[in-house]
Amino acid sequence: MANIxxxxxxxxxxxxxxxxxxxxxxxxxDIGVAGGTYKATKGLYEKYGPLRVMDTPISxxxxxxxxxxxxxxxxxxxxxxxSVNFAWLAMDQMFNSAAKVRYMSGGQLTAPCVFRxxxxxxxxxxxxxxxxxxxxxxxxxxxxxxxxxxxxxAYGLLKSAIRCDDPVFINEHELMYNMKGEVPDGEYFHxxxxxxxxxxxxxxxxxxxxxxxxxCLKAAEILDKQxxxxxxxxxxxxxxxxxxxxxxxxxTKTHRAVVVExxxxxxxxxxxxxxxxxxxxxxxxxxxxxxxxSALVPQPYNHTLEKAAIPDHEDVxxxxxxxxxxx
Amino acid sequence: xKIEDKKRVLREMVLHRRFEERCYQAYIERKIGGFxxxxxxxxACCNGVMEAARPGxxxxxxxxxxxxxxxxxxxxxxxxxxxLYGKETGSSKGRGGSMHIFDAGKRFMGxxxxxxxxxPLAAGIAKAIQLKGGDEIAICFLGDAxxxxxxxxxxxxxxxxxxxxxxxxxxxxLYGIGTSIERSTAVVHQHKRVAAYNIPADECxxxxxxxxxxxxxxAVDHVRAGNGPFFLELMxxxxxxxxxxxxxxxxxxxxxxxxxxxxxxxxxxxxxxxxGATTMAEFEALEKETDAYIENEVIxxxxxxxxxxxxxxxKYVLADRExxxxxxxxxxx
Ligand SMILES: Cc1ncc(C[n+]2csc(CCOP(=O)(O)OP(=O)(O)O)c2C)c(N)n1
Numbered sequence: 001m002a003n004i005x006x007x008x009x010x011x012x013x014x015x016x017x018x019x020x021x022x023x024x025x026x027x028x029x030d031i032g033v034a035g036g037t038y039k040a041t042k043g044l045y046e047k048y049g050p051l052r053v054m055d056t057p058i059s060x061x062x063x064x065x066x067x068x069x070x071x072x073x074x075x076x077x078x079x080x081x082x083s084v085n086f087a088w089l090a091m092d093q094m095f096n097s098a099a100k101v102r103y104m105s106g107g108q109l110t111a112p113c114v115f116r117x118x119x120x121x122x123x124x125x126x127x128x129x130x131x132x133x134x135x136x137x138x139x140x141x142x143x144x145x146x147x148x149x150x151x152x153x154a155y156g157l158l159k160s161a162i163r164c165d166d167p168v169f170i171n172e173h174e175l176m177y178n179m180k181g182e183v184p185d186g187e188y189f190h191x192x193x194x195x196x197x198x199x200x201x202x203x204x205x206x207x208x209x210x211x212x213x214x215x216c217l218k219a220a221e222i223l224d225k226q227x228x229x230x231x232x233x234x235x236x237x238x239x240x241x242x243x244x245x246x247x248x249x250x251x252t253k254t255h256r257a258v259v260v261e262x263x264x265x266x267x268x269x270x271x272x273x274x275x276x277x278x279x280x281x282x283x284x285x286x287x288x289x290x291x292x293x294s295a296l297v298p299q300p301y302n303h304t305l306e307k308a309a310i311p312d313h314e315d316v317x318x319x320x321x322x323x324x325x326x327x
Numbered sequence: 328x329k330i331e332d333k334k335r336v337l338r339e340m341v342l343h344r345r346f347e348e349r350c351y352q353a354y355i356e357r358k359i360g361g362f363x364x365x366x367x368x369x370x371a372c373c374n375g376v377m378e379a380a381r382p383g384x385x386x387x388x389x390x391x392x393x394x395x396x397x398x399x400x401x402x403x404x405x406x407x408x409x410x411l412y413g414k415e416t417g418s419s420k421g422r423g424g425s426m427h428i429f430d431a432g433k434r435f436m437g438x439x440x441x442x443x444x445x446x447p448l449a450a451g452i453a454k455a456i457q458l459k460g461g462d463e464i465a466i467c468f469l470g471d472a473x474x475x476x477x478x479x480x481x482x483x484x485x486x487x488x489x490x491x492x493x494x495x496x497x498x499x500x501l502y503g504i505g506t507s508i509e510r511s512t513a514v515v516h517q518h519k520r521v522a523a524y525n526i527p528a529d530e531c532x533x534x535x536x537x538x539x540x541x542x543x544x545x546a547v548d549h550v551r552a553g554n555g556p557f558f559l560e561l562m563x564x565x566x567x568x569x570x571x572x573x574x575x576x577x578x579x580x581x582x583x584x585x586x587x588x589x590x591x592x593x594x595x596x597x598x599x600x601x602x603g604a605t606t607m608a609e610f611e612a613l614e615k616e617t618d619a620y621i622e623n624e625v626i627x628x629x630x631x632x633x634x635x636x637x638x639x640x641x642k643y644v645l646a647d648r649e650x651x652x653x654x655x656x657x658x659x660x
Contacts, residue, residue, distance in 0.1 A: 022458075023458065023459075025458065051457070051458060052458075054489075056485070057481070057484055057485060057488070059481040059484065059485065061447070061477060061478055061481060062446075062447045062450075062477075062478060062481025062482055062484070062485055063447070063481075063485065064447070065444070065446070065447025065448055065450075065451060065478065065482075066447045066448075066450045066451040066454055066482075066485060067451060068447070068448060068451055069388075069447060069448035069449060069450060069451020069452045069453075069454070069455070070451035070452065070454045070455040070458070071451070071455075072431075072436060072448070072451070072452060072455070073386075073452060073455035073456070073459070074455070075451075075454070075455045075458060075459075077451075092441065092444065093444070093447060093448075096439075096441050096444060097439070097444060097448060101437070102643050102644065102645070102646070103422050103643045103644055104419060104422055104423040104424075104427040104429070104437075105419050105422075105423060105427070105429035105431065105437060105643075106417070106418070106419040106420025106421070106422050106423065106429065106643060107420065107642070107643040108419070108429050108430070108431040108432075109429060109431055109436065109437065110646055112646075141644050142644050142645065144645075156657065160653075160654040160655075160657060161654070163653070163654050163659075164646070164651055164654040164655075165646035165647075165650070165651060166645050166646050166651070187659070188657075189653065189654060189657045189658070189659045190657050191654075191655060191656050191657035191658075192654055192655050192657075193655045193656075194656075
């Protein structure tokens with residue numbers, strides 16, 4: 001096991017897959033000569049050259065569509081969209097071309113594209129550089145959405161996404177690129193579907209994904225040590241499809257659920273997970289499931305307001321205590 | 328063009344015209360649903376370009392006015408009609424419809440309903456060709472109004488920058504639905520717009536197939552020789568409304584009549600008669616024969632074909648599960 005950073009894990013997945021298959025290419029703004037805003041493609045340009053590591057113009061709709069078109073012929077493009085906020089400009093091609101082409105061609109064409117993008121609120125970047133947009137992607141038929149919460153997932157999910165014949169959106173997080181973690185030394189493919197129990201518990205399930213898994217883990221520790229509440233943390237690394245069986249299994253065990261998302265609440269991961277709980281295991285519940293989420297505001301610049309807009313582990317603790325009637 | 332090619336293309340263009348007119352009728356009979364965009368008047372464009380290219384070998388992509396382009400690439404007219412009928416035997420298994428005809432085996436990469444959407448896809452196909460090292464080219468047919476989308480400019484920039492083997496064919500029929508080009512576009516002559524991207528371009532009459540062919544040959548040769556993209560503008564006209572719901576109130580009957588004087592099929596027919604290669608009687612017989620083929624084979628096939636099964640509503644959303652299991656479960660082979 002190597003202890004490496006999230007960005008290094010992503011870089012390693014790129015490198016291994018590009019070395020294996022000459023049709024794996026990557027493209028995006030600043031990813032080549034400059035090595036990538038978050039270093040996720042560092043060194044690849046020198047190794048694989050400009051035909052396979054393409055510095056694109058600032059033209060999100062254009063280069064995303066180009067990647068989709070190339071994938072029709074069996075090329076495996078990995079598109080980096082520098083910040084998820086810019087993905088709005090690329091969504092027409094992601095949704096109307098990549099996600100639908102298999103269906104509307106009756107199975108003749110597929111778009112085995114990978115779209116990677118950095119989301120989340122970082123440090124005072126303001127409204128147009130702090131979006132969380134997973135909820136926009138996870139409702140699109142024909143698109144898979146995964147979101148790594150640690151380097152091992154970042155490495156293994158990208159490896160699997162590149163090999164998968166479906167278009168996959170990988171939602172990374174701006175604050176996690178320098179996070180360290182264990183990654184297997186040998187080749188490792190993380191499943192694109194499912195969820196993981198990140199911490200076992202018996203009294204309540206905290207559902208998180210990406211950065212909110214870490215808030216959940218921290219909250220679980222506090223709940224355990226200070227309040228004697230045993231929280232299970234479930235990491236929903238796959239947002240599309242969501243792991244219905246995994247959600248049901250955990251709620252059936254703990255009988256309580258809190259969904260923690262950095263995104264705003266409306267039509268989000270929380271609403272979707274709670275709907276699944278209602279459909280799958282309503283009568284197992286001992287309390288109404290709740291959501292912990294950000295405020296419905298364009299992300300403020302001011303540091304105090306910024307912090308107030310985004311949830312953290314303390315909000316998770318509060319929500320659980322309230323659920324247990326102890327707040 | 329050689330005389331036998333001209334005779335063959337005349338047959339094909341008659342098929343294309345009669346196919347589209349039969350679609351019109353089937354739509355009135357409510358056999359065809361959705362939007363229906365017909366091609367009569369523009370036949371010399373697709374035919375002229377594809378005669379200069381290699382149908383079934385070069386990759387073609389286009390917008391929603393796509394039936395004729397598909398057939399010219401080699402798609403079976405029966406399957407195209409079955410698609411319009413929404414049948415399981417259709418070229419997209421009834422999941423696509425008029426605006427989404429596909430025949431990947433014939434390298435017809437599809438019709439797309441979002442105006443401007445195919446531009447970057449075409450560049451991507453060209454990128455794949457470049458990477459794989461084949462001698463194919465990508466050909467993108469779109470209308471003039473599509474050029475006002477951002478995708479047009481983004482794609483021209485990338486195609487020129489990376490010298491992609493892609494031919495853009497602008498079928499300038501002077502209208503985007505009911506808005507004339509003078510009212511939507513600052514520069515009427517579309518081939519001038521790509522000069523800013525250092526893309527060589529050409530313009531010609533889109534009604535005379537031999538003229539189109541001569542210009543297309545140079546364009547295709549330029550791209551196939553590895554010189555990067557080319558932009559070809561063909562001046563043409565569609566006889567019918569934009570779609571079936573369009574009553575053409577935005578243009579005059581005089582203008583329409585003027586263009587019908589320069590009908591692409593009649594231009595070729597009259598030339599062949601003059602050259603002694605065919606006669607009016609032969610042409611009329613060809614029309615009858617074509618109609619009989621469409622009625623007895625194409626329509627019959629579409630009518631008799633089964634509907635897709637509702638049990639398969641969710642087929643084709645994602646890749647076949649079995650083949651993807653290693654990546655879905657993480658257990659690589
Ligand atoms: C993105 C988008 N905007 C608007 C439309 C509606 N629409 C369909 S066809 C059309 C006109 C396009 O004209 P042109 O590109 O010249 O092609 P033509 O129909 O003349 O062949 C419009 C506005 C659409 N399909 N997609």
